[in-house]
Amino acid sequence: MSVKALRQAVDSLLPSLVPVRFAAENGTAVKSPGAYTAPSDELLREAYRRMILGRRFDTQATALTKQGRLAVYPSSRGQEACQIAGVLALREDDWLFPTYRDSVALVSRGIDPVEVLTLLQGGWHCGYDPAATRVAPQCTPLATQTIHAVGMAEALRRKGEDSIAMAFIGDGGTSEGDFHEALNSAAVLRAPVVFLVQNNQYAISVPLAKQTVAPALAYKGIGYGVRSEQVDGNDLVAMLSVLTAAVEHVRSGQGPFLVEAHTYRMDAHTNADDATRYRQAAEVEKWESADPVARLETYLRGRGVIGDEDVEAARTAAEAFAAQVRAGMNAETEADPFELFDHVFAEPTPQLREQRALLASELHAQED
């Protein structure tokens, strides 16, 4: 290869020097970056409705923790643009591999909110049907899901489907070895998978500066030969635009794509966490003024894409949805202890049958 061709190859793998952005923090349009086209107004209106709904769902879930109806909830507040753009960029037959933080994405994907919250309520695992929804169980062991997404993407490719996989991961998760192995195997296999890093600046209490000293996480792509981009993660328009391009790239067989979204976790890690121990109120306030929901509303109003009526309708729908969530969470779900033995294997082993019988006798004795 000539030096010039080498240089081009290298450049094609590097992200933009600054995060891609369509809307400034105050919601006014900025000169859009050449390579990306803005989503259609219709899509943006849909995105807006989902943003309002997503935010409402999120605050509702947080409220439920305070009432003790949810054991724990890792809030998505501030990250709605990332999650909703991720979901909107996918087709129904694409697979999503979310983390514990991505409940808003799941709700936006159309999964029953009560199912989404099953695990967090302390109930039976995962809640929804991954095969039917094409959404993997929300993943807690950090970064492990990114490799599953590669495997699934490879499976889809081999089956001749033109569907793809998208894996979500946090900034902290990118430090895990599994993220490295996922990016590399995806690149070598040319698997149709998009990695979306929601860099929300914290891994629980650990700020980004202690997680990496790279110019940006998106610069990891080139080390695997993976196309990469960095985006303002609080700008729904930019997120949707870049992710749509990334999904197209991937779907058309050009290999994996890595997107880093710069965003912010506006709440604590979960309701159980106390964020005042490790970050300043001033920092949070700064990011409040970059709020993705408000920014999108201003941007869309400014361009005449939505008006008062749309805003009103979206809010009404969101309130109704929140009521539905509340109602769903009030219905106490039964948990059958004998089911503990049913799903360890397709058929319980003799040992599990014995243990089931032991439990039955214990429960029987307790009833006496």
Added chain:
Amino acid sequence: MSVKALRQAVDSLLPSLVPVRFAAENGTAVKSPGAYTAPSDELLREAYRRMILGRRFDTQATALTKQGRLAVYPSSRGQEACQIAGVLALREDDWLFPTYRDSVALVSRGIDPVEVLTLLQGGWHCGYDPAATRVAPQCTPLATQTIHAVGMAEALRRKGEDSIAMAFIGDGGTSEGDFHEALNSAAVLRAPVVFLVQNNQYAISVPLAKQTVAPALAYKGIGYGVRSEQVDGNDLVAMLSVLTAAVEHVRSGQGPFLVEAHTYRMDAHTNADDATRYRQAAEVEKWESADPVARLETYLRGRGVIGDEDVEAARTAAEAFAAQVRAGMNAETEADPFELFDHVFAEPTPQLREQRALLASELHAQED
């Protein structure tokens, strides 16, 4: 940061587009890359002696496997420039973290060759004293040693020593999660450690193309904010020049450095491997003509740094060394079975004392 400053920051982390080289494959000097200065003639003469010695040691070790005096030997043939430059770039009080393939480096570091080969002979582990030699045990679990090197480097820094650590790793090893975690923690801690990737084009049978599709492995550096370079690994002059610069960078507190050496494993993975199963003779021949030892000799002769006498002297020394290795390997080393219980813990547990007694009674019975 301004866009221009960003661009500069990014560029400073990227390796040269083509591997740094001082000597062409046929040993003639090429225009040397601006940033690097050639090592002194004296150092090059020393390097030459070590190259001859290292090569002779390597062929001797391979010969010992054929005679059954060594159980297994992973040859360094073709990689001497990498390993010897690595050792020469270090001070005696710097630490080296080698792999199973780096016996030539260890010998060049001055470790008794019989000790270096202890493990490969089937005897007691590691052979030499890591604390005294400042060389960690040769490491088999791939990439795991790179994190130990970071920990050691950090320990050295904290103790106020200005010594550093250097970790060797193969191309295959770079795919492991531990390599990722090592680079990242080194960068975040600013630990004084050099990572030297000996990209010998194969991981046992797996060629580089199945290991990575990155433009080069050195491009992994930027994803961690780690300075990186790629070098012609069969060019001792270039290797020594770049590694000296890397060590200086690291020693002066500027953080870790990643060097990729493009080289070739001229023999099979080990004597037990059959490389004809997965690679063509033509490929091997092509690389034979890029041999690092011959190339250095031609280069140094061409520049009048060495003459016939130096060549002769180096060969004689190497032969004497080989004879010493043969003699050492003929002396059968005793292996005391009771020592098995001595080093599991500082003090054996009651359980180990019992087991030791059991073994004693077994051996006693066998003697009867």
Added chain:
Amino acid sequence: MTAVTMAQALNTALRDALREDERVLVFGEDVGPLGGVFRITDGLTKEFGEERCFDTPLAESGIVGLAVGMAMGGFRPVVEMQFDAFAYPAFEQIASHVAKLRNRTRGRLSLPLVIRIPYAGGIGGVEHHCDSSEAYYAHTPGLKVVTPATVEDAYWLLRDAIADPDPVVFMEPKRLYWSKEEAALDARGARPFGQAVARREGRDATLVAYGPSVPVALQAAEVAAQDGIALEVVDLRTLVPFDDATVTDSVRRTGRCVVIQEAQGFAGVAAEIAARVQERCFHSLAAPVLRVTGFDIPYPPPKLEHAHLPGVDRVLDAVDRLQFDDEPDVLHLAQEAS
């Protein structure tokens, strides 16, 4: 003596160790300003600075590997794995390096490091936060494995672990973090590392327990006492080294033994104990050594953990079965079930 929680005792142990030995370092995920998700490292960064207690990048294999390198370099790292299941990414470093380095170097290198792991369940944690993983480590030669059941032991065993020349996996029963006790943390406890202790004496049967199961055993003994059955409760304290003498002496006296373990039963530490006890006390035994353990299932969700955890009733059921014949009830149940 004041009442302190196990969490506070552990925190004090770390603080005292940091004070007394400048080679001691504490690091891991969120152990710095946050003080750890369980606050075990609370205030340490403030008191000793970022150099002595610090947050690392989020990578468990890297954390343990870093500790290996720093221990080789003369430090005494104490690292925290945030939860049991999140130590698994470090398994290779633990099994292939931490456990083996002394041996691989023929004793020339020591690895004085401690891996702290909050483990086991009973706190309503979601999936992956409640594994009982002690058997993985106990089965790996070269690791010492410790698990305290009392506040005082938490303090002294951690101090001993940090002072030990060998790597110690220090398993903290997270459900006991908030248990409170009058405890003397300022005078050396009499009990050496590696020694088990009878927490309660009794002549009818021995309950062998460790970590989170010790309070269960004690409760069971309390209940049994009301029925006139005197149960001895042995708290192992360290799984490796194992204190055969204390266990064997007790079972030889009582002639009956139940081993309690919260982990899934199959090939767990309780199996080892049962095997050892019958090997060594066979002719003193009036009944088989029984095990009371969790089921062989992934740790269940909060709503169902009560069904899984070996509680007082399950222990007492086992004690009841100690009197009888060849076929423990479990076999009848198995026949019913199949």
Added chain:
Amino acid sequence: MTAVTMAQALNTALRDALREDERVLVFGEDVGPLGGVFRITDGLTKEFGEERCFDTPLAESGIVGLAVGMAMGGFRPVVEMQFDAFAYPAFEQIASHVAKLRNRTRGRLSLPLVIRIPYAGGIGGVEHHCDSSEAYYAHTPGLKVVTPATVEDAYWLLRDAIADPDPVVFMEPKRLYWSKEEAALDARGARPFGQAVARREGRDATLVAYGPSVPVALQAAEVAAQDGIALEVVDLRTLVPFDDATVTDSVRRTGRCVVIQEAQGFAGVAAEIAARVQERCFHSLAAPVLRVTGFDIPYPPPKLEHAHLPGVDRVLDAVDRLQFDDEPDVLHLAQEAS
């Protein structure tokens, strides 16, 4: 019937599975053109193409994670870990995902995948190449764990493992790879998955063994027979599920039992077996259930492995001790040693 080696039988099993089910895929390190370092995948890439049998990047966690994703996507991956200790980097994927996915999804997702692991020693391998790691997997709920001891079993158990709807850790005793046997690989063997088998019948004592220890047990039985002692040898074949019935029936008949395991003893599978046997057969036992295992040390270097491995003599010594009293010799030895 022709004489084939275990390596060939495994190779044939993979080939037949690839032929019969297009969802079956084989991948891992060096399993492509090289055919694996033990040649178990020899010729598969040639016959089935790179799409069906391929080399991956060198990353065990990635390999297992990839298999998880592909199994979720409808394939039946069979992955190879090159050696026992090199499966440790994949431990998190195995323990937290492979073992748990069915359960985490309440049975909605199956993970029909096989992880092949050449394990154990006796081949003069250097460090990290001879670990006996079966207990780590057997202790993890949600994994089936299989280890063949005969050529025919190698074939059929691997076929069964690949056909199984659940994840199977398939442990291949590498020292038996070159053992040869007349074996029928073309007709369905009679023995179901999950069932143990008595390889030799005897009335005096039962030897329970699996994988690499089965030939040792058989040899010991042969020697003992010359002294008029008839030993029954039970080959477990699968560790999970465990065949209690076969083991229990045998020990109830013989009244004596020795469990043999090559792995370090502490909290290994032999401990589980000993614990189970005495739980279930207590009143039939004339002596404690004894274990014959490797020592609790990192696997030794080639020159010393003979001292570590449980061989015929160690087994026969244990059999000798089955007749006697409360205190196995080991205790006297311990007293001498301390």
